[in-house]
Amino acid sequence: EDNMKRTIKILAALFAILLSFTACGSEKAAGPLRICIECTALREVFQAEDAVQNFLANAVDYGVIESVDGVEFEVIPYGPDADAERKGVLTRLRTEIASGEGPDIFIIGRTADGYYANDDTLFRYPERAIAQSRFLKLDDYIADAQFMEWDKLLAPVMDAGRTEDGQFLLPMTYTFYATIYNGADALSGLSTETTWQDMLASSDPLVQNASRLPEYNLGCLPSVFGRLTEKQSDTLSLSIEQMQEVFDTGRAHFQSPEPEGLPEYRRCNLVIDFDTRLASDSPSGGNGIENITNWDMTIVPMCSLNGGVTATVTSFCGINANTKRPEEAFALLDLLLSGEFQQHSGLYGGFLFEGLPVQDGLMQEDTPVQHWHFSDNNYQAFLDARSLITDAQFPMPADRIRTLSMGYAEYVHDNPDRAVVDEVYRDMEMGLAES
Numbered sequence: 001e002d003n004m005k006r007t008i009k010i011l012a013a014l015f016a017i018l019l020s021f022t023a024c025g026s027e028k029a030a031g032p033l034r035i036c037i038e039c040t041a042l043r044e045v046f047q048a049e050d051a052v053q054n055f056l057a058n059a060v061d062y063g064v065i066e067s068v069d070g071v072e073f074e075v076i077p078y079g080p081d082a083d084a085e086r087k088g089v090l091t092r093l094r095t096e097i098a099s100g101e102g103p104d105i106f107i108i109g110r111t112a113d114g115y116y117a118n119d120d121t122l123f124r125y126p127e128r129a130i131a132q133s134r135f136l137k138l139d140d141y142i143a144d145a146q147f148m149e150w151d152k153l154l155a156p157v158m159d160a161g162r163t164e165d166g167q168f169l170l171p172m173t174y175t176f177y178a179t180i181y182n183g184a185d186a187l188s189g190l191s192t193e194t195t196w197q198d199m200l201a202s203s204d205p206l207v208q209n210a211s212r213l214p215e216y217n218l219g220c221l222p223s224v225f226g227r228l229t230e231k232q233s234d235t236l237s238l239s240i241e242q243m244q245e246v247f248d249t250g251r252a253h254f255q256s257p258e259p260e261g262l263p264e265y266r267r268c269n270l271v272i273d274f275d276t277r278l279a280s281d282s283p284s285g286g287n288g289i290e291n292i293t294n295w296d297m298t299i300v301p302m303c304s305l306n307g308g309v310t311a312t313v314t315s316f317c318g319i320n321a322n323t324k325r326p327e328e329a330f331a332l333l334d335l336l337l338s339g340e341f342q343q344h345s346g347l348y349g350g351f352l353f354e355g356l357p358v359q360d361g362l363m364q365e366d367t368p369v370q371h372w373h374f375s376d377n378n379y380q381a382f383l384d385a386r387s388l389i390t391d392a393q394f395p396m397p398a399d400r401i402r403t404l405s406m407g408y409a410e411y412v413h414d415n416p417d418r419a420v421v422d423e424v425y426r427d428m429e430m431g432l433a434e435s
Contacts, residue, residue, distance in 0.1 A: 032070055032071055032072040033065070033070060033071045033072070033104050033105070033325055033328055033329065033332075034071075034072050034073070034074070034102075034103040034104050034105070035052065035071060035072070035073040035074070035103060035104065035105045035106075035107065035332075036073070036074055036076065036093065036102075036103035036105065036106050036107070036122070037052060037073060037074065037075045037076065037107050037108075038075075038076045038078075038106070038107075038108045038109065038110075038121060038122050039075060039076075039078075039107075039108075039109045039350060039351070047350060048075045048347075048350060049073075049075055050346070051345075051346040051347040051349070051350050052073045052075070052347055053068070054345075054346050054347070055336070055341075055345055055346070055347040056068045056071055056073075058335075058341075058345070059331075059332055059335055062147075062335060064331045064332060064334075064335050065328070065331070065332070074089075074103070076089050076090065076093075076122065077089060086120070087120070090120060090121075090122060093122060094122070097134065097320065097322065100322050101322060102320050102322055103320060104319060104320055104323040104324075104325055104328075104329045105317065105318075105319055105320070105323075105329050105332060105333065106122070106123075106135075106317060106318050106319075106320065107172075107315070107316075107317045107336075107347070108121075108122065108123065108126075108315060108316055108317070109172075109173075109314065109315035109350065109351040109354065110314060110315070110354075110394075110395050111314065111354050111395070111398075112175045112219060112222075112269045112312040112314050112354060112355070112395050113219045113269065113395075113401060119397060119398050119399040120397075121397065124397045124431075125394070125397075125432065126161075126169060126316065126394045127160075127163075127229070127231055127393075127394060128234065128432075130161075130163060130168045130169065131163075133321055134320070134321055135168040135169060135318040135319060135320070135321055136168070136318070136319040136320065136321050136323060136326055136329075137165065137166045137167070137168055138166070138167045138168060138170070138318075138319065138330065139166045139167050141326070141327070141330040141334075142167060145334045146331075146334055147334045147335045147337070147338035147340075147341075148334050148337035148338050149338075149339060149359075152339065152359055152360045152361065153337070153358045153359060153360070154174070154358045154359075154360060154386075154389070156311065156389050156390055156391055156392055157171050157174045157311055157313065157358050157389070157392040158170070158171055158358065159391075159392065160311075160313050160316075160391075160392040160393055160394060161313075161316060161318070163231055168318060169316045169317070169318040170316060170317050170318065170333060170337055171313045171315070171316045171358055171392065172315040172316055172317060172336070172337065172342075172348060172351055172355075172357075172358060173313075173314045173315045173348075173351045173352055173354065173355030173356060173357060173358065174311045174312060174313050174314060174355050174356055174358060174392060175269040175270050175271060175311065175312050175314055175354065175355045175356060176223065176269070176270060176301050176302070176309050176310075176311045176312065176385075176386075176389060177219050177220045177223040177267070177268070177269050177270075177301065177302040178210070178267070178268065178270055178299050178300060178301040178302065178385055179206075179209065179210035179265055179266070179267050179299075179300045179302075180265060180266050180267075180268070180292070180295070180297050180298070180299050180300075181206055181262070181263045181264070181265045181297070181298040181299075181300070182263050182264040182265065182292065182295040182296065182297070183263050183264075183295070183296050183298075184206055184263050184298035185298065186298065186381070186384070187206075187298055187299070187300060187381070187384050187385070188204075189202065189204055189207065190207065190300070190301075190303070190388060191388070192307065192308040192309075192387075192388055192390045193307050193308065194303045194307060194308070194388070195303055195304070195305060195306065195307045196211055196224050196302070196303050196304055196305050197305070198303070199211035199302075199303055200249065205259040205261070205262060206262070206298065206300055207300055208259060209258055209259050209262055209265070210300035210301075210302065211302065211303075212253040212258065213246070213249065213250035213253050213254075213408075214253075214267065215254050215409075215412065215413075219267075219268070219269045220267070220302055221246070221404055221405065221408060222310075222312065222395070222396065222401070222404075223301075223302040223304060223309070223310060223312075224246055224302060224304060224305060225238050225242075225243075225246070225304065225305060226304025226305055226306045226310040226391065226393075227304075227306070227310055227391050227393050228393070228396070228428070229432060234432045234433055235429075235432065236425075236428060236429055236432065238305075240421065240422065240425045242305055243421055243424070243425055244418065244421050246305075247407075247408060247411045247412070247416075247420075247421055248416075250408060250411075250412055251411065251412045251416055254412050254413075264295075266292065269312070269354075270299075270355075270356060270382075271352065271353060271354055271355055271356065272349075272352035272353070272355070272356060272357070272363070272369055272370060272372060273352075273370070273372040275291075275292050275293050275295065275297070275374075275378070276291050276292075276293050276372075295378075296377060296378070297377075297378045297381045297382075298381055299381045299382060299384070299385040300385070301385045301388055301389075303388070304391075307390065308388055308389065308390030308391065309385075309388040309389045309390060309391075310389075310390070310391045310392065310393060311389050311391070311392040311393075312355075312392065312393060312394075312395050313355075313392055313393065313394050313395070314351060314354040314355035314395070315351035315354070315355060316394070317333050317336065317337075318333075319333070336348060337358075337359075339359045339361075339362065339367075342357040342358070342359045342362060342369065343357075343362060343367065343368065343369050343370070344370070349369075349370045352369065352370060357369055363379065363382070364376075364379055396428075396431075397431065399431075400427065400428055400431045403424055403427045403428070404424055404428070407420055407421070407423065407424035407427075408424075
């Protein structure tokens with residue numbers, strides 16, 4: 001009987017210990033779900049805050065979360081007056097992540113050309129962050145998704161967030177660099193095998209002109225180079241000889257006249273509503289905003305040195321590998337990547353100032369995005385150009401893009417010396433090594 005009593009006491013003590021551990025775990029799990037937003041594509045932080053609040057309210061309506069009170073979000077400060085604060089926030093977040101904590105969800109938006117972006121971002125090279133096991137593998141969650149339609153998401157763009165081990169990041173918006181002509185014949189003669197060199201040698205003046213490198217351009221050079229590194233690699237796949245060739249060709253373009261008889265055209269990284277907000281790089285200059293709503297478009301994308309079109313991911317989301325609440329975190333991303341939210345969500349729409357939605361079939365009259373859509377003819381022109389996308393990559397950090405563009409401008413105008421190319425190339429190598 002005494003042995004029985006001792007056994008009961010021991011079991012009771014063990015049960016109490018078990019309950020205490022369970023309570024601790026429940027308390028931790030019951031903490032707020034944390035979302036981190038880095039949104040350099042938006043011009044004002046308050047826009048991101050308002051958009052997140054609206055998204056969370058909608059998530060309650062869809063039954064994805066019980067209450068907005070169970071979610072905390074933080075917008076990383078940015079802009080010329082927030083550099084010091086931004087640096088402190090980035091340091092804190094990186095320390096949290098390295099120690100096994102940090103936000104549960106990351107939603108990141110960046111400009112393709114780096115013009116508005118801060119030099120330092122939370123994930124300067126997202127593919128390297130994947131290799132460093134910063135993000136949760138999402139394949140099993142995607143297989144059970146309720147809202148997103150994976151088969152309708154643009155495959156070569158989504159692959160930017162995938163490695164041979166699985167899907168770790170979800171691209172939300174993307175862009176690709178193109179020349180848009182008014183009233184030209186339908187595009188022909190380009191394929192996913194077409195290289196930039198092929199475009200240069202084309203007998204079609206529209207294609208040849210679309211391959212020309214403008215005097216100053218932040219947007220087209222990464223498109224010409226295409227994928228700069230192999231996935232999870234910290235070495236450039238671009239050779240210094242290839243960079244030299246591009247710089248030499250750009251200088252030759254600048255010094256030679258363009259083909260005669262071209263229709264009116266504009267160059268840009270394509271973004272939502274680009275026929276009314278198009279960033280101009282036309283020969284005649286302009287104030288940067290050109291209205292081409294009434295154009296009958298022919299869209300000629302810039303092919304890369306390796307062939308096909310390399311798109312740039314302008315926003316993406318992922319889940320912290322350290323999260324204790326992966327199902328709840330993915331449920332929010334599942335909703336965000338749905339076709340309906342790509343069309344109408346203010347949070348998603350904020351990133352569309354720098355890109356296009358990844359969902360196929362949007363931007364038509366019956367599927368407008370942020371109240372905007374193509375005409376039927378122009379939508380087909382867009383599809384023709386988009387079909388040439390063979391790869392997608394995350395944008396380089398802003399400082400590397402500026403170094404590349406400034407080096408190119410110096411070479412074209414002032415100092416056509418191999419040393420300029422060497423310096424730019426070394427800077428890009430150093431940036432990868434530091435990632």
